[in-house]
Amino acid sequence: MLRVGIIGGTGYTGGELLRLLSLHPKAEIVVVTSRKQAGKPIDTAHPNLKGLVDLCFEDVNPSQIAEKCDVVFTAVPHGAAMAVVPELLGGGTRVIDLSADYRLPVEIFEKVYGKKHEDPRENMYGLPEIHPEVRDAMLVGNPGCFPTGAILAAAPLVAAGVVERAVFDSKTGISGAGQDPSPVTHYPNVAENVNPYNLTRHRHRAEIEQELKAFDESVKTSFTPHIVPSTRGILTTAHIFVNQELTSDEVSAIYEEFYNGKYFVRMNKPSLAAVRGSNFCDIAFEIDQGTDRIVVVSAIDNMVKGASGQAIQNMNIMFGLDERTGLWTGGLSP
Amino acid sequence: MLRVGIIGGTGYTGGELLRLLSLHPKAEIVVVTSRKQAGKPIDTAHPNLKGLVDLCFEDVNPSQIAEKCDVVFTAVPHGAAMAVVPELLGGGTRVIDLSADYRLPVEIFEKVYGKKHEDPRENMYGLPEIHPEVRDAMLVGNPGCFPTGAILAAAPLVAAGVVERAVFDSKTGISGAGQDPSPVTHYPNVAENVNPYNLTRHRHRAEIEQELKAFDESVKTSFTPHIVPSTRGILTTAHIFVNQELTSDEVSAIYEEFYNGKYFVRMNKPSLAAVRGSNFCDIAFEIDQGTDRIVVVSAIDNMVKGASGQAIQNMNIMFGLDERTGLWTGGLSP
Amino acid sequence: MLRVGIIGGTGYTGGELLRLLSLHPKAEIVVVTSRKQAGKPIDTAHPNLKGLVDLCFEDVNPSQIAEKCDVVFTAVPHGAAMAVVPELLGGGTRVIDLSADYRLPVEIFEKVYGKKHEDPRENMYGLPEIHPEVRDAMLVGNPGCFPTGAILAAAPLVAAGVVERAVFDSKTGISGAGQDPSPVTHYPNVAENVNPYNLTRHRHRAEIEQELKAFDESVKTSFTPHIVPSTRGILTTAHIFVNQELTSDEVSAIYEEFYNGKYFVRMNKPSLAAVRGSNFCDIAFEIDQGTDRIVVVSAIDNMVKGASGQAIQNMNIMFGLDERTGLWTGGLSP
Amino acid sequence: MLRVGIIGGTGYTGGELLRLLSLHPKAEIVVVTSRKQAGKPIDTAHPNLKGLVDLCFEDVNPSQIAEKCDVVFTAVPHGAAMAVVPELLGGGTRVIDLSADYRLPVEIFEKVYGKKHEDPRENMYGLPEIHPEVRDAMLVGNPGCFPTGAILAAAPLVAAGVVERAVFDSKTGISGAGQDPSPVTHYPNVAENVNPYNLTRHRHRAEIEQELKAFDESVKTSFTPHIVPSTRGILTTAHIFVNQELTSDEVSAIYEEFYNGKYFVRMNKPSLAAVRGSNFCDIAFEIDQGTDRIVVVSAIDNMVKGASGQAIQNMNIMFGLDERTGLWTGGLSP
Incomplete structure (x- = not known):
């Protein structure tokens, strides 16, 4: 034990x-x-x-x-x-x-x-789908919640060298703001509302840039977060502008190869419900025919894959356990 | 297996x-x-x-x-x-x-x-805290969601013979209405709203009466359900009118003895969050000093303790397993 | 002006x-x-x-x-x-x-x-449907939100002398807690949850008793409030136990006579949506056949009929204006 | 009349x-x-x-x-x-x-x-802030809800000739889907969730293109809608990529001039609450320093400025009334 x-x-x-x-x-x-x-x-x-x-x-x-x-x-x-x-x-x-x-x-x-x-x-950036070398680390910096969703959504295409610009528009549940009450977390301010914040300058942007530019130094990234009326979950819409025409099959192949053997990334219609309470990151995409845009969407539970679950996944890897140990549960849906 | x-x-x-x-x-x-x-x-x-x-x-x-x-x-x-x-x-x-x-x-x-x-x-009414004889049944009728919360809230006092009347006012999440869309489940009709229904004649009332009258034939029961803006959970407020004065310690003792060894009933401040996705029923009470009323509140996840979880709990008991097997998880809170 | x-x-x-x-x-x-x-x-x-x-x-x-x-x-x-x-x-x-x-x-x-x-x-209790004498007051104490919904629900029957006991189970939106953030108003604690509080001892109970006992000193009242995931609105379920059998027509007649000419009380299926942002109090009832219970439900917007709207209604009456002036708007539904 | x-x-x-x-x-x-x-x-x-x-x-x-x-x-x-x-x-x-x-x-x-x-x-596209000529029309085509929010957010910059690309990421309340229940509007599918749909091909895109290209034929537009847990409201995040550096004062001046005398467009921190039930469109922006991006955000009530309110605004203009007649109400906030 x-x-x-x-x-x-x-x-x-x-x-x-x-x-x-x-x-x-x-x-x-x-x-x-x-x-x-x-x-x-x-x-x-x-x-x-x-x-x-x-x-x-x-x-x-x-x-x-x-x-x-x-x-x-x-x-x-x-x-x-x-x-x-x-x-x-x-x-x-x-x-x-x-x-x-x-x-x-x-x-x-x-x-x-x-x-x-x-x-x-x-x-040591502990996003295990991208940094399996956490295995040998004494100290791991567990990723931020927004970067986890954004990086996993875009990394395969960026690594393939086809991305010029990635605009990340993220929608997060409020639990990311923690358990201390504030006007930001006050129910009447959150319910039936959408609150954009740090429109251009959120600190998580540095993590996104660090990881994506490691694949392709030339990629341009933008990031804007919003709070939506949910306790858990982040849905990230990545508007990705590419430098060449790609078919849907080609994009599928890029994602499947990149995430081959990565149990916690599923090509699955993203919804906060399907990942709620679980360590999965669900991803889907659609090509904007006749334009240079691909829309990739990812969904995670910010408190699990975006924080504590990913931390335990890192623990499993660091100690030679199957990365799924203790984490292999489906989302609480509905 | x-x-x-x-x-x-x-x-x-x-x-x-x-x-x-x-x-x-x-x-x-x-x-x-x-x-x-x-x-x-x-x-x-x-x-x-x-x-x-x-x-x-x-x-x-x-x-x-x-x-x-x-x-x-x-x-x-x-x-x-x-x-x-x-x-x-x-x-x-x-x-x-x-x-x-x-x-x-x-x-x-x-x-x-x-x-x-x-x-x-x-x-064979499969509320295992009250009917351990499910152990030997070939066929178990798994209880309704409202009755589970209501009966567990009131049974100890009714069994103690001190109850004249129990008025159950229940607040349920909408998942109890199933996954087929209808005006009742339409988001704009549910969100930021409370919908009382079947004010006096809900069919679950028969289960509540059956189980409580088995303890004390003279008890009078009423039941009114409401839909609140939540997907999961039932919080039941039992306004219980008693025939004698009881101290808080006496009531505590009644509940603790009744539920001794019943792992899934906790004396714990009821909240839908603390039981979400779990098989627990959380119960608390308060005595209305100087009157004949005790307010008992219970919380369950209607889809787990109120349906599928309780069914698996019954399965565990029927096959000689620890009743907690596969169900011993905390609520997804927040 | x-x-x-x-x-x-x-x-x-x-x-x-x-x-x-x-x-x-x-x-x-x-x-x-x-x-x-x-x-x-x-x-x-x-x-x-x-x-x-x-x-x-x-x-x-x-x-x-x-x-x-x-x-x-x-x-x-x-x-x-x-x-x-x-x-x-x-x-x-x-x-x-x-x-x-x-x-x-x-x-x-x-x-x-x-x-x-x-x-x-x-x-000078400023519930104008019951106290038209606010007309002549220099100072009016505008009623609390819970009492407004509870008193309007039960007053006609209590005034008719048929009520033994009234159990008020109220469900309120969180705006009643004000705009200062606290754990009670923290979105993750409110959303998808129901929070009972002050189960037996809420301060508003004194107003309810004062007004109902003025009609019938012998009536027994209980009151338990709950917070539901809504910003505005109070739905009150009044479980009313009567001392004689009444038909639905008789109860209808009692309410219609009592509220004759009271524009802001409507016999209308209660829903928080139908009164949202408006000064209406919507009321409906159902008789629990074969028992001594009548369930009466009322809905108000706690910030309008339960506070500021009722205050302006009082102002209109105090200054000889039609009580509807500036307040005659439908609820924001959905 | x-x-x-x-x-x-x-x-x-x-x-x-x-x-x-x-x-x-x-x-x-x-x-x-x-x-x-x-x-x-x-x-x-x-x-x-x-x-x-x-x-x-x-x-x-x-x-x-x-x-x-x-x-x-x-x-x-x-x-x-x-x-x-x-x-x-x-x-x-x-x-x-x-x-x-x-x-x-x-x-x-x-x-x-x-x-x-x-x-x-x-x-005859009835967006009155852009088409005052509705005044003389016998027939007006009242704009779609998404286009209203998107066009009002971007038009001033596009008209100024500084925009290369505008990526609209919209978050809408569910009432836009109408009052017929469907899986899309089913409470358990909407609450605590974000549902992107028609990622690249929503029909409203044609309206957005029509109006923005009328100002500048070369502008590139993209549009992706999402459903968020709200009944009313659309918040549109416009990620706008410009062809020249602009200061915050310059952008402010562009918006103030463009919307001078347009009562229903306010430069005001966008929130669905502040416009709920009202005909306002609230707009704010932030410049992503050191990059070519400006983030502009707009908020409307989809059922008012995005539909029925705008229709009445058009009626007022068509019949020579002040456009505010009957519409000059503040948002229902909170």
């Missing part, structure tokens, strides 16, 4: 790690931290897990955690992970960080997030 | 049986029927299960199914189950019927559903 | 007063206060009103407002109205208070709200 | 015409047709209008309608308007058609809608 720790267990990604790990046959949760709720049973923060997870939150330091664990998930705000990761790694445990701290090269991180990086080291 | 068949696999309860059974370590789905979709892969009707269930729908007759299966779930409309159940039982398989056909004594069924029963036999 | 002032113009009830008054042919908004947003255009807080209301918020004291206005709406939190109302009345203006400060007799107010009343005077 | 007729009064656009015209001080509804509901009161189809519109549906022929009316709205399916419009016009009445029959040149209509046009005549 893998001994697993979670730093920051009260939030949405922490809760989702707990929910998923409670189903994992090869992992045992041994410590879950929370400063504010230390001593309280985990089900006071996550009543859905009553009866399933019988631990209490603890307030312990990273080196104590490192001793007890084979792997630690850091589910803390951006900037907070870098304060604990060195000590965890120093204690010999492997780390999967769900914050943005280790996704980007240090100089890009500092520019995008506007703060100095206190633990500069090489980034 | 239990060999399992599903008659009627394209609807919501059929889909939910498939989703849950795909996670069950001791059951193997061997046949799933659909007349209309025979020959098509199951994921054409249930895209969420693509990659998880690799069968096609079949159009085969009950006796063929009985041969292949240890147990068959009939997920068909009211009145249709009685047309196949005799042949299934005759073939030696055990049957869990998700329709209303075998929940009530024949004479009550005929009165409530306004049709002649073609397969009169003794009913 | 009536000169109208609003104290507290940035919240939901203030915004709704502004929206409705901008359509009123006989009223002119002359001052709208806000301490925090003083100097800013009203459409910074209410972008829906851009182009329609061209004032700025002001920070002025009550006596200055009284000078300019024929009538002032106080749309402030409970406890804050009593701090400004004496000065407004002293300045000769009439006042419609949307807080709870003047709805109850002082001794009841102090008990229910747990604070001393700083401006004790006789309450 | 303008005497107004409505052909097809039972659907969503018919209902919205009735709701809005009931507020119009210069128009009187004299006839509303429905074949199926002839003889029934209008509030049986539209309970929100009970007490406000006291007519019955009639089944009368176009020439009878023409006699009674100064103007007739045809709120019928595509292809059905052309069967009645010639007779209406022959009877001397003016016509505003809410179907697609008169929006496009005949040859384009026949290609896009795949049917022969039975009443070929010159189209």
